[in-house]
Amino acid sequence: MHTDVVAELANVTKRHGAVLALDQVSLGIRAGEVYALLGPNGAGKSTAIGCLLGLLPPDAGQVRLFGLANRAMAARRRVGVMLQTATLSENLTVIEVLNLVRSYYEAPRSIADIVAMAGLQEILQRRYGALSVGQQRRVQFALAVCGRPDLLFLDEPTVGMDTESRTYLWSTVRHLVGGGCAVVLTTHYLEEAEALAHRVGVLARGRLVAEGDIETIRARVSYRQIRCVSGLDLAQLSGWSGVHDAERQGEWLNITTREPETVLRRLLQADTAVRELEVRRAGLAEALNEITREAA
Numbered sequence: 001m002h003t004d005v006v007a008e009l010a011n012v013t014k015r016h017g018a019v020l021a022l023d024q025v026s027l028g029i030r031a032g033e034v035y036a037l038l039g040p041n042g043a044g045k046s047t048a049i050g051c052l053l054g055l056l057p058p059d060a061g062q063v064r065l066f067g068l069a070n071r072a073m074a075a076r077r078r079v080g081v082m083l084q085t086a087t088l089s090e091n092l093t094v095i096e097v098l099n100l101v102r103s104y105y106e107a108p109r110s111i112a113d114i115v116a117m118a119g120l121q122e123i124l125q126r127r128y129g130a131l132s133v134g135q136q137r138r139v140q141f142a143l144a145v146c147g148r149p150d151l152l153f154l155d156e157p158t159v160g161m162d163t164e165s166r167t168y169l170w171s172t173v174r175h176l177v178g179g180g181c182a183v184v185l186t187t188h189y190l191e192e193a194e195a196l197a198h199r200v201g202v203l204a205r206g207r208l209v210a211e212g213d214i215e216t217i218r219a220r221v222s223y224r225q226i227r228c229v230s231g232l233d234l235a236q237l238s239g240w241s242g243v244h245d246a247e248r249q250g251e252w253l254n255i256t257t258r259e260p261e262t263v264l265r266r267l268l269q270a271d272t273a274v275r276e277l278e279v280r281r282a283g284l285a286e287a288l289n290e291i292t293r294e295a296a
């Protein structure tokens with residue numbers, strides 16, 4: 001085991017009735033990293049988080065936080081959580097909610113720090129229940145960090161947030177992680193995983209089917225995308241050797257291939273007027289699709 005692992009699932013299996021939600025999953029989250037847990041709906045991400053947090057007892061395997069049993073108070077004190085649902089009193093103002101939750105901790109962050117970290121300046125005196133979804137999300141983030149956690153769980157943290165709030169939260173997360181905090185992130189915004197994650201774990205049908213940094217995961221895709229402006233006939237092009245798929249968007253051609261060199265040579269010969277040529281590896285989305293398809 002890595003010495004700086006702060007949260008760990010070791011061979012964890014968890015069933016919900018007949019559904020095998022986690023199938024012998026082992027993973028470890030290290031201090032100072034963002035670990036993104038990705039995968040399609042129903043893959044087992046929330047179940048994995050529930051097990052790590054001690055909300056769901058595993059049927060088999062071990063769960064440890066900071067090397068301790070995850071229900072140990074000494075471990076739980078060091079954890080901050082922002083789940084998808086939060087039950088907070090609608091009638092309290094934001095500052096009242098913050099002060100209430102701060103009172104649970106021996107050495108909470110100062111109000112000024114929390115306000116700056118979550119961008120709450122404008123809404124401190126507003127009633128929580130009257131805030132927009134994105135504003136409530138910012139308050140929930142503030143509550144998750146107010147006890148100075150060493151391990152932070154962010155479950156779809158930026159759902160409902162506008163672009164500016166999202167970017168703001170990302171920069172705060174980077175700052176926290178720079179200070180040694182570990183973050184477990186689940187998100188369906190792959191842009192968010194690409195922006196934040198040091199490592200990614202991909203769950204599919206309860207199994208951890210891939211793990212590594214973003215580049216390693218992206219490298220699992222064998223396809224390349226060729227994009228260019230060309231007047232070539234789509235039907236003809238689709239029949240070329242090496243072309244997996246081809247589509248036209250106005251004057252643009254998008255070609256998917258596993259043999260970019262072969263296709264490029266022929267393309268340049270067939271159309272000497274080709275412009276705006278671009279070849280790229282498929283993105284994280286295509287990689288995840290391919291990985292979960294293989295797993296199925």
Ligand SMILES: Nc1ncnc2c1ncn2[C@@H]1O[C@H](COP(=O)(O)OP(=O)(O)OP(=O)(O)O)[C@@H](O)[C@H]1O
Binds near residue numbers: 021040043
């Ligand atoms: N309380 C429950 N009772 C029965 N089945 C459940 C329960 N909770 C989860 N499941 C099932 O376990 C599997 C894993 O669910 P889980 O919520 O962990 O997936 P997820 O990856 O978090 O999905 P999503 O992206 O939709 O949030 C799914 O098939 C789900 O239907």
